[in-house]
Amino acid sequence: MINQTILKAFRSAFLDFVGDPFYQTAEESVRYIPDGLMIVENGKIKAFGSYEHLQPQYPNLEPISYPEKLIVPGLIDLHIHYPQTEMIASDSNQLLDWLEKYTFLTESKFKDPEYCRQIAEFFLDELLGNGTTTAVVLAAVFPQSVDAFFEAANARNLRMIAGKVMMDRQAPEYLLDTAKSSYEDSQQLIEKWHKKDRLLYAVTPRFAITSTPDQLQFAGKLLEEYPDVYLHTHLSENLNEIKFVAELFPDSLDYLQVYERFGLVGKRSIFAHGIHLSDSEFQRLSEHDSTIAFCPTSNLFLGSGLFKLHQAKSREYPVGVGLATDVGGGTSFSLLQTAGEAYKVTHLQGQNLSGFQALFLATLGAANALSLDDKIGNFEPGKEADFVVFDGQATPVLNLRNRGKIPPKTLEELADFLLTLIMLGDDRAASETYILGERLGRKHQNY
Numbered sequence: 001m002i003n004q005t006i007l008k009a010f011r012s013a014f015l016d017f018v019g020d021p022f023y024q025t026a027e028e029s030v031r032y033i034p035d036g037l038m039i040v041e042n043g044k045i046k047a048f049g050s051y052e053h054l055q056p057q058y059p060n061l062e063p064i065s066y067p068e069k070l071i072v073p074g075l076i077d078l079h080i081h082y083p084q085t086e087m088i089a090s091d092s093n094q095l096l097d098w099l100e101k102y103t104f105l106t107e108s109k110f111k112d113p114e115y116c117r118q119i120a121e122f123f124l125d126e127l128l129g130n131g132t133t134t135a136v137v138l139a140a141v142f143p144q145s146v147d148a149f150f151e152a153a154n155a156r157n158l159r160m161i162a163g164k165v166m167m168d169r170q171a172p173e174y175l176l177d178t179a180k181s182s183y184e185d186s187q188q189l190i191e192k193w194h195k196k197d198r199l200l201y202a203v204t205p206r207f208a209i210t211s212t213p214d215q216l217q218f219a220g221k222l223l224e225e226y227p228d229v230y231l232h233t234h235l236s237e238n239l240n241e242i243k244f245v246a247e248l249f250p251d252s253l254d255y256l257q258v259y260e261r262f263g264l265v266g267k268r269s270i271f272a273h274g275i276h277l278s279d280s281e282f283q284r285l286s287e288h289d290s291t292i293a294f295c296p297t298s299n300l301f302l303g304s305g306l307f308k309l310h311q312a313k314s315r316e317y318p319v320g321v322g323l324a325t326d327v328g329g330g331t332s333f334s335l336l337q338t339a340g341e342a343y344k345v346t347h348l349q350g351q352n353l354s355g356f357q358a359l360f361l362a363t364l365g366a367a368n369a370l371s372l373d374d375k376i377g378n379f380e381p382g383k384e385a386d387f388v389v390f391d392g393q394a395t396p397v398l399n400l401r402n403r404g405k406i407p408p409k410t411l412e413e414l415a416d417f418l419l420t421l422i423m424l425g426d427d428r429a430a431s432e433t434y435i436l437g438e439r440l441g442r443k444h445q446n447y
Contacts, residue, residue, distance in 0.1 A: 008040045008437050009063035011051055012071045012389065013407035015414065016378035017364040021356040022313045026411050030356055031378070034407045037063060038071070040385040043157075043436030048379045066389050068406045069431065070417075072359065073378050074133025074386030075335045076366035077325050079232070079272040079293035082123040082149055082162075083107045083140040084328030089301075103328075104172050107165075110140035111174075116148035124152050126333040128440050131388030131430035134366075134376060136232055136270055136293070136324075137162040138204055141175050143185045150193045157197065157436050159376060159384065161230055163204035164189055168215045183218035190226050198384075202230035202270070207237075208245045208258045220263035230370075231264050235271035235292075238304050242276060256281040265290055268371065272324065273298075274312070275305040282308075283317045291320035291369040294361065296341035298329035309342070310351045322366030323358070335362045336425040343422065355418035389432040390425070392417055398424050 014036035019029030037054040039047040039061070047054055055063075083106065090102040109115050127135060139145040139162055146164045153160040166182040167175060177185065186203060194201035203222045205211040211219070223231060236242055236255050245255050252258045256277070259265050267289040274292040277285070285292065294307050312319040324330070325338050332338065339358035346353040367377025375384050392406050393399040401420050408414040421429055433440055 006042055007046070007058070007061055009058060009061045010038045010040070010066070010071065011063035012036065012066035012069050014038065014048075014071050014379060015359075015418075016073050017356075017360050018378065020365065021354065021360050023315065026354075026356055026415065029360070030411060030414075032408075032411060032414055034409060036071075038379060038385075038387075040437035043385055043438075045379055045381050045383050045385050047381055066432075068393070070390045070392060070407065070421075071387050072390060073363045074376065074388055074433070074435075075131045075362045076322060076370070076376070077127070077132050077135040077335060077362075078270060078291070078322035078366055078369065079138075079295060079324035080135050080327050080330070081138045082120060083110050083138070083145060085119050085123050085126070086328075088328040089331055090328070104175055106328075107140045108172070108174050110142050110145040113144045113148060116140075116142075116145045117152065120148045120152040123149075124156060124158070126427075128156070128433045128435075129430065130334045130336075130427045131390070131433050132333070132335055133386040133388070133433065133435060134159045134370075134372075135161070136202060136230070136370070138206075138232065139164055141165045141167050141177055143189060146189050146193070150196070150199050154197055154199060156440060157438070159198040159200075159372070159386065161200045161202050161232075161370070163202035163230075163232060166203075166205040166215055166219060167210040168212050170210045179212055179214035179218050182215055183222065186219075186222055187225075190222070190229060194226065194229055200230065201226075202232035204232045205264075207234035207241070208255065209241065209248060213249075213262075216259070216262040216264065223263060223266070229268070231266070231269040233259070233264070233271060235259070235274050236276045236281070237273035237299075238302070239276060254278060254281055256284060260284070270369070272326065273304065273307070275299060275307050277308075282311055282314075282319060285319045286317035289320070291322065293324035293326070294321055294342060295324045295326035295330055295338075296345045297331045297338055298326035299345070300341060301331050302329050306345050306349055308349070309346055309353065310349070320365075320369035321361060322369050323361045332426070334426045334430075336422055336429060338362075339422045355415055355422055358422055359418060385434065385437040387434050388430050389434075390421055390429050391431040392421055392425075392429070394428040394431065395424065398429065
């Protein structure tokens with residue numbers, strides 16, 4: 001059988017990153033082409049540049065054109081709970097009460113494989129409808145919740161990272177596994193799904209409170225046996241949580257050391273929140289080359305606190321950071337809205353977050369943190385062609401604000417335009433989402 005070469009061309013304004021705008025100027029880190037052309041061959045980027053320069057090399061290839069739109073790399077969500085989709089925006093007190101009142105009860109439904117499938121389909125529709133093409137996802141404690149998620153993701157050819165929650169204490173009996181069963185279930189799921197097409201696995205102890213030392217030890221054993229999987233958990237989200245962790249692990253210096261003791265802190269470790277970290281914990285996360293998922297809508301909704309982004313992005317002890325919606329503690333699937341709240345969180349601390357920096361955290365910055373920057377994150381040839389088409393005139397307010405300004409002509413105009421998308425945009429602004437060069441969107445409109 002002869003493999004057929006399929007070429008596609010896309011013409012629009014393009015924005016991606018070739019450096020880190022937290023440490024470099026916009027001129028050094030931002031790549032903006034007001035009239036660009038991207039050639040996609042069998043799902044991967046073959047060529048990328050200005051239309052004027054590149055089009056003569058492909059004279060017979062009619063491009064799919066998006067005039068007055070902006071194409072950016074597919075957005076990356078570093079922390080989100082698919083079993084919490086149905087309970088988004090559930091009012092309660094802070095984290096621990098919220099878990100008891102809503103979360104555990106909702107997650108109990110994921111014992112039913114058909115319910116898992118229905119929510120997985122809806123969840124992925126929402127991600128794609130908001131321009132999110134890759135996410136780091138917590139499933140439920142039940143292995144079938146992972147199977148349903150990966151089956152739905154694989155049917156869409158998505159690059160997704162997910163794992164079964166490990167939880168053997170401090171939760172209702174109907175949601176508990178055991179240290180040994182969590183290890184065995186996770187091992188089977190890794191063998192079944194990790195590196196199957198574009199899927200990757202994350203060992204996922206929920207957080208230190210809900211895992212015994214034995215279970216955390218088994219999590220470390222999985223990382224030893226499968227060194228290219230991820231570790232995904234929560235860290236230092238809530239003051240009462242931190243106090244409880246100290247009571248459960250009195251021999252640990254701090255919250256991070258609980259995970260360090262079991263070999264869970266490394267280059268492929270993703271810790272959600274990190275709001276109340278000490279200077280020592282920031283330094284050690286930097287030394288371990290670990291990542292923090294910044295979840296501003298969740299942190300504000302649950303009253304958890306303000307993440308110190310400026311400290312995570314310090315030059316002395318930099319920590320990998322990416323944006324995360326954290327649905328259902330988070331209040332939107334939109335990484336645009338998440339970036340808007342991140343902007344406000346930094347302002348409340350006397351800092352500034354530019355539109356370029358915010359978008360970097362949702363694209364190349366997140367790809368770097370996941371060690372996937374050889375595959376996704378920007379438009380370098382050879383990478384996978386996941387991207388989103390943004391419409392800066394998608395709503396009446398956006399249209400009024402940006403009328404006559406699209407495409408932007410300079411970096412200064414682009415920065416202004418990008419901020420309008422972040423502060424005013426939502427799923428309506430993500431007009432098209434492409435996976436491996438194929439247009440995908442919400443498959444199901446009614447639920």
